[in-house]
Amino acid sequence: MSAAAAAPAEADAVLTARGLTKAFGGFHAVDDLDLTIRQGTIHALIGPNGAGKSTVFGLLTKFHTPTSGRITLAGEDITGLKPADVVRRRMVRSFQISAIFPHMSVLENVRVSLQRHHGLDRQFWRPLSSLARLDGEARALLAQVGLEDAADDMAANLSYGRKRALEIATTLALDPRVLLLDEPMAGMASADVQMIARLIAKVGQGRTVLMVEHNLNVVEDLCDRVTVLARGRLLAEGDFATIRADRDVRAAYIGAEDG
Incomplete structure (x- = not known):
């Protein structure tokens, strides 16, 4: 060694x-x-x-x-x-292969992770409208990764780099101490590499990566x-x-x- x-x-x-x-x-x-x-x-x-x-x-x-x-x-x-x-x-991880839900909106992808964080992922009896209370927190996370303008877009329509940004938003929704x-x-x-590098530097403030x-x-x-x-x-x-x-x-x- x-x-x-x-x-x-x-x-x-x-x-x-x-x-x-x-x-x-x-x-x-x-x-x-x-x-x-x-x-x-x-x-x-x-x-x-x-x-x-x-x-x-x-x-x-x-x-x-x-x-x-x-x-x-x-x-x-x-x-x-x-x-x-x-x-x-x-402690939350991402994977080499994209782990987003392509046929859901960008906002809905983040909301799925927030449901787990708030203990709502198994409460199937609740109406879908009850999840609207998570939208403000989801939009705030999208703003952190520069996707606030794409909240209502289908995840499948994002560029490759922005899909990676969405994955980071979904992991941040779980409030990781270690990412x-x-x-x-x-x-x-190259342009996407620079974007994601800046994003990692930003979300790494106050966290362990x-x-x-x-x-x-x-x-x-x-x-x-x-x-x-x-x-x-x-x-x-x-x-x-x-x-x-x-x-x-x-x-x-x-x-x-x-x-």
């Missing part, structure tokens, strides 16, 4: 993993990983394809069961919890701390300048990007 991998102070940690391992048969997708995410930071998880980044996200949010290791959120051991229990503790973004810039044109991202320019501009994975193991950790200067990182990842 590189000298850049020194961990931040545990006192600042909101999310930690210790000895986190996920084996699929004889293959270790994540191998004895220690990870510390500090409160109020934007933290990037980077590495070449197959490094285990998305598997780590699945382990942290309980979509995968770890083979071994321990995960804590705000000091609570969440290793054995189910995904819905993690969301109730206000996990899985490749939020994937497949975007952990993001998997391949665009190193975005990582450099946005992130307080960077963790580099290679073959499921921690290769290095630090600020971007430290990571960029690390010889092992350049050999495994950034050097390959530079050609």
Whole structure:
């Protein structure tokens, strides 16, 4: 492990993993990983394809069961919890594949998330009109992500970048203390990348964000701390300048990007 991998102070940690391992048969997708995410930071998880980044996200949010290791959120051991229990503790993730409802309006998409946050998602006997009381909060969230002008549009008609902004609005509706973004810039044109980067910087104020991202320019501009994975193991950790200067990182990842 590189000298850049020194961990931040545990006192600042909101999310930690210790000895986190996920084996699929004889293959270790994540191998004895220690990870510390500090409160109020934007933290990037980077590495070449197959490094285990998305598997780590699945382990942290309980979509995968770890083979071994321990995960804590705000000091609570969440290793054995189910995904819905993690969301109730206000750790929310996005996915690489769009998770919006395309045939609902932009406003209705956010309102669905608000129903869960307000405990209304199982109260099927209530008339649809009763959900109108959520509209003000939904419109405020759309304003945060720059979609107030599209509230009544069908979600399917949004541009790709604005669909990503809508996904972020639906996650914010769950009032996350920790927000996990899985490749939020994937497949975007340059203008959309800049828009979503500005949005992440905005919504990250006062929150903790952990993001998997391949665009190193975005990582450099946005992130307080960077963790580099290679073959499921921690290769290095630090600020971007430290990571960029690390010889092992350049050999495994950034050097390959530079050609």
